[in-house]
Amino acid sequence: MTNETTKSNASGDAPKDLAVDISDERLVRHEGLGGAVRGFFQRVRGGDLGSLPVVIGLILIWGVFQVMNPNFMSSNNLVDLTMQSAATGTIAIGVVLVLLIAQIDLSIGSVSGLASAILAVGMIQLGWPIWVAVLVALAAAVAIGFLYGILYTRFGVPTFVITLAGLLAVLGLQLKVLGPNGSINLPYDSWIIQLGTTMFLPPWAAYAVAIIAVLAMFFSDWFRSRRRVNAGLTGDPLTVMFIKSGLLLVLLLVAVWYLATSRGLGVMFVLFVAFVVIMNFFLTRTRWGRAVYAVGGNVEAARRAGIKVNRIVISVLMLGTMFAAIGGLFATARLTAATLSSGGGDTNLVAIAAAVIGGTSLFGGRGSAYSALLGILVIQSISNGLSLLNFDSSVRYMITGAVLLLAVIIDALSRRSRATHGQA
Amino acid sequence: MTLEAPLAPQAPLPKEPVLTLRGISKNFGAVQALTAIDMDIYAGEVVAIVGDNGAGKSTLVKILAGVHGADAGTITFNGRRVSIPTPAASRALGLATVFQDLALCDNLDVVSNLFLGREVGGFTLQEEEMEKHSWTLLRQLSAKIPSVRTAVASLSGGQRQTVAIARSLIGDPQVVILDEPTAALGVAQTAEVLNLIENLRERGLGVVLISHNMADVQAVADRVVVLRLGRNNGDFRIPDVSYEEIISAITGATDNAVTRRASAHGSHEGRDS
Numbered sequence: 001m002t003n004e005t006t007k008s009n010a011s012g013d014a015p016k017d018l019a020v021d022i023s024d025e026r027l028v029r030h031e032g033l034g035g036a037v038r039g040f041f042q043r044v045r046g047g048d049l050g051s052l053p054v055v056i057g058l059i060l061i062w063g064v065f066q067v068m069n070p071n072f073m074s075s076n077n078l079v080d081l082t083m084q085s086a087a088t089g090t091i092a093i094g095v096v097l098v099l100l101i102a103q104i105d106l107s108i109g110s111v112s113g114l115a116s117a118i119l120a121v122g123m124i125q126l127g128w129p130i131w132v133a134v135l136v137a138l139a140a141a142v143a144i145g146f147l148y149g150i151l152y153t154r155f156g157v158p159t160f161v162i163t164l165a166g167l168l169a170v171l172g173l174q175l176k177v178l179g180p181n182g183s184i185n186l187p188y189d190s191w192i193i194q195l196g197t198t199m200f201l202p203p204w205a206a207y208a209v210a211i212i213a214v215l216a217m218f219f220s221d222w223f224r225s226r227r228r229v230n231a232g233l234t235g236d237p238l239t240v241m242f243i244k245s246g247l248l249l250v251l252l253l254v255a256v257w258y259l260a261t262s263r264g265l266g267v268m269f270v271l272f273v274a275f276v277v278i279m280n281f282f283l284t285r286t287r288w289g290r291a292v293y294a295v296g297g298n299v300e301a302a303r304r305a306g307i308k309v310n311r312i313v314i315s316v317l318m319l320g321t322m323f324a325a326i327g328g329l330f331a332t333a334r335l336t337a338a339t340l341s342s343g344g345g346d347t348n349l350v351a352i353a354a355a356v357i358g359g360t361s362l363f364g365g366r367g368s369a370y371s372a373l374l375g376i377l378v379i380q381s382i383s384n385g386l387s388l389l390n391f392d393s394s395v396r397y398m399i400t401g402a403v404l405l406l407a408v409i410i411d412a413l414s415r416r417s418r419a420t421h422g423q424a
Numbered sequence: 425m426t427l428e429a430p431l432a433p434q435a436p437l438p439k440e441p442v443l444t445l446r447g448i449s450k451n452f453g454a455v456q457a458l459t460a461i462d463m464d465i466y467a468g469e470v471v472a473i474v475g476d477n478g479a480g481k482s483t484l485v486k487i488l489a490g491v492h493g494a495d496a497g498t499i500t501f502n503g504r505r506v507s508i509p510t511p512a513a514s515r516a517l518g519l520a521t522v523f524q525d526l527a528l529c530d531n532l533d534v535v536s537n538l539f540l541g542r543e544v545g546g547f548t549l550q551e552e553e554m555e556k557h558s559w560t561l562l563r564q565l566s567a568k569i570p571s572v573r574t575a576v577a578s579l580s581g582g583q584r585q586t587v588a589i590a591r592s593l594i595g596d597p598q599v600v601i602l603d604e605p606t607a608a609l610g611v612a613q614t615a616e617v618l619n620l621i622e623n624l625r626e627r628g629l630g631v632v633l634i635s636h637n638m639a640d641v642q643a644v645a646d647r648v649v650v651l652r653l654g655r656n657n658g659d660f661r662i663p664d665v666s667y668e669e670i671i672s673a674i675t676g677a678t679d680n681a682v683t684r685r686a687s688a689h690g691s692h693e694g695r696d697s
Contacts, residue, residue: 224552231552285548290532294540297531304489304527305541306512365531 036240053410054358054374057403061378065385072385075262081377081384082259082269083196087112087330088347089272089376092354093279094323096372097316099355100283101296102364103159105148105320107166108351111141112328113343114170117177119192119329120184120338130192134329141325142318144170149314159317167348175340183339186332196333200264203256209270210252213277218245268330273373275323280369292316296364327351346397353400354379357407361415378403440503441466442598442630443488443519448497450483457483458654460497465599470621470631472641475651476674481634482524484651485603488632489521490514502598520592524604526584530577534558534569537576538591561590565620582613589620599630606640618644638667652676 065072091108098105115137122133144166151162178184186193201209218241225235259265283289291312294302303309331347332338356362357378358371379400386396441464448461458480465471475481486492488499490508499506501517508514514521528537535551535558544553558572567586569579576587585605592600602621606614621644624631635641641648642662650658650673658673671677 227552228555231556233552233555287543287545287549290536290540290543290549293532294529294536297529298527300525301527301529302540304491304511304521304523306515307541365529 036237051359051368051370051374053407053414054371054378057357057406058374058378058381061381061385065381065388069385069388072388075258075260077384077388079259079262079264079266081380083266083334084384085376085380086266086268086272087196087327087334088351088354088380089327089372090275090330091324091327091347091351092358092372092376093275093369094320094327095351095355096358096360096367096369097279097283097292097323098159098320099296099360099362100292100364100367101313101316102299103152103313103317104163104352105159105166105317105324106163106348107144107148107170108320108324108327109343109345109348110167110170110174111144111321111324111343112331112347113341114144114174114177115141115325115328116332116338116342117174117184119332120186121177121179123186123190123192124184125179130190134192137329138322138325141321141328145318145321146314148321149310149317152317153310153313171344174343178338178340183337185337188336192329192333193336194333195268196330197336199267201267201270203260203264206256206260206265207253209265210256211249214245214249214252217248218242221245268333272330275326276369276373283369288312288315293365296366298365324351350379350400351376353404356411357404359407359411361411362408375407442502444498444500446498446500448484448487448494448499450480450487450492450495456654458487458494460655461651462656463649463659465630465632467598467630468625468628469647470625470633470645472633472635472645472648473651474635474638474641474648474670474674475657478653479651479674480654481651482603483654485521485523485601485632485634488514488519488601489523515595515597518596518598519601520595520597520599521601522585522588522592522603522605524607526588528576528584528588531575533575534572534579534587537587538572538594540591542595557594558590561593562586565590565593565623567620568616580613581608582610582616585609585613585617586620589617589624593624597629599632600624601632601634603634604636605633606635606637614640638670641670642667650674 062073071077091112094108095105118137118140119130119133122128122136123130128136148159148162148166151157152159175182188194188197191199221236221241221244222238225238225241229235256265283292291302291307294305294307295309295312299309302312328343332342335342354375355367355371356375358367358373358375360367360371360375382399382403383396386399443463443465445461445463448458448463449456450458461480461484463471463473463484473481473484483492487494488508490511490513493507493509499508501519506517508517508519511521529540532540535554538558538561539554544550544557555572562569562572565586567583567590569583569586576584579587589600589602589605605617605621609617618640621631621633625644625646633641633645645662648658648660648662648665648670649656650660650670652674653676657676658670660670660673
């Protein structure tokens with residue numbers, strides 16, 4: 001009897017009660033809640049760590065700083081942390097995209113500085129409405145990304161070199177735009193400055209955003225499961241979906257409630273997270289996203305599959321500079337001024353480090369938009385915590401460097417583990 | 425984009441060849457890689473292209489796949505003169521090429537690789553449709569893939585070859601070109617791939633098989649085209665030709681097709697009388 005079942009499976013006629021995707025008898029199946037948990041541990045052992053190291057790292061960092069300075073986890077400081085993360089985190093979204101196609105953009109800092117300069121000069125010296133200044137800044141950044149894309153696809157110069165040249169050239173452009181003053185203050189009553197300083201969601205709106213986000217995730221999972229069952233495939237168990245959504249709901253509600261005891265949830269941070277979610281959607285659910293991963297994984301295979309590789313590369317480089325510009329505008333809004341040093345200093349490297357710490361591979365094809373969020377939270381937590389402990393930036397840089405190294409080592413180890421478990 | 429279509433039995437063999445090459449030449453700088461190659465491929469037929477290293481087999485494949493353009497010569501597909509400037513043009517015609525390196529994205533899963541460049545869905549992808557079709561296709565090919573949601577990197581050599589061949593069938597091709605499909609495979613996996621090739625022929629597809637392995641060629645091919653130093657050096661029907669004759673055509677022991685045909689005819693007549 002057992003023999004017969006095996007035979008019918010092997011010959012490809014799946015028994016009626018099994019969905020087609022699990023009818024292969026060699027496939028180890030995990031059913032229900034326990035199965036989901038076992039499957040998770042199996043993936044981790046196999047080197048498919050996902051976001052686990054970053055999340056654990058973040059919890060450890062928060063724990064250590066909380067022990068050393070009880071103010072760290074105060075709601076006021078956490079609100080600061082979210083607002084500090086938004087600008088560079090937005091730049092890091094662009095870095096994630098560029099890294100996914102196995103390229104790099106070193107000029108993101110300069111581009112963010114240029115956006116900041118254009119905003120300030122447009123608003124103050126030329127008297128443009130704010131939204132015009134914002135659009136011009138974004139258009140300039142997108143044009144720079146387009147130029148990079150053309151240079152890369154036409155001449156085949158590595159983006160490393162193109163954007164290194166861009167770093168200098170765009171920095172020059174930023175200084176030119178700013179003019180001899182070198183620093184322009186923006187009025188506090190403009191909405192763009194309020195966005196970075198005083199614009200917080202009222203508690204009811206923050207709760208609503210949290211609940212809508214969780215409902216959206218639950219229904220997205222549920223509908224996908226329904227579609228899979230209708231297509232004759234296995235769906236996800238409902239209990240797992242409920243527990244996943246429930247945990248997220250509790251987490252978000254507690255976070256919103258805790259932040260609301262101080263100033264609350266900053267609109268700028270909400271925008272940053274929204275950008276992350278939107279890019280994650282484009283990367284995982286659309287043709288374009290699939291092409292981005294394919295180009296990063298095996299560019300020759302992508303080309304032969306008929307993907308217009310040049311268009312993908314150009315579009316990603318344009319998005320990279322666009323997010324750099326948005327990040328630059330956020331930074332300007334937070335600092336209430338555009339200066340010569342806007343986007344300078346460590347902006348470049350912090351944004352790239354955030355993407356890598358968050359789990360995006362430097363070698364292309366692996367990573368997710370969420371790595372920008374997780375990575376920037378890690379870096380800003382370290383930076384924020386060390387400032388609370390009155391360490392100066394020398395120590396901060398060294399520790400951030402060590403964390404980056406650790407992240408790359410974890411990436412390398414998990415890649416080796418994937419290779420030995422046949423998941424490379 | 426239905427997957428049943430490419431596998432459905434097609435009309436009985438037409439007399440006209442699906443694909444005709446005449447006088448195809450290609451040079452890379454000073455190297456004349458191909459000189460005046462002629463070839464016909466019929467539906468429901470497996471044509472093996474054999475030749476020594478540097479004979480021009482891969483160049484010919486790349487011209488058909490749209491990777492290189494031919495410098496001279498004509499390509500006729502279904503009686504229509506065509507040019508194949510890009511890989512997309514090759515596929516749009518109905519030529520599907522499986523390269524030796526398989527051109528799979530290791531970081532993507534089986535479904536994503538099968539539908540790469542031809543995803544189902546409008547703005548958002550219809551993953552469920554694609555997964556269902558993947559299973560249908562793999563089952564029709566009797567493929568042994570445990571899960572279509574595992575990354576291609578975790579599959580064995582034969583499984584990867586299977587995925588690559590299955591991928592070539594999406595998009596309803598009339599001719600499938602396989603470049604060294606058994607080169608890196610073990611005995612059992614080779615047998616699986618040969619079964620797959622026969623499966624393709626039974627579906628009425630024209631199959632072009634590039635191979636170094638004479639045993640494989642004699643096992644599945646109906647016709648064998650020999651290339652030597654970028655020129656045609658023989659076109660044999662497998663039942664009419666011996667292993668030694670193919671080898672001598674490959675190595676150049678017989679100088680050209682004409683002398684070979686003459687001697688073959690001579691020996692036939694000798695046997696008859």
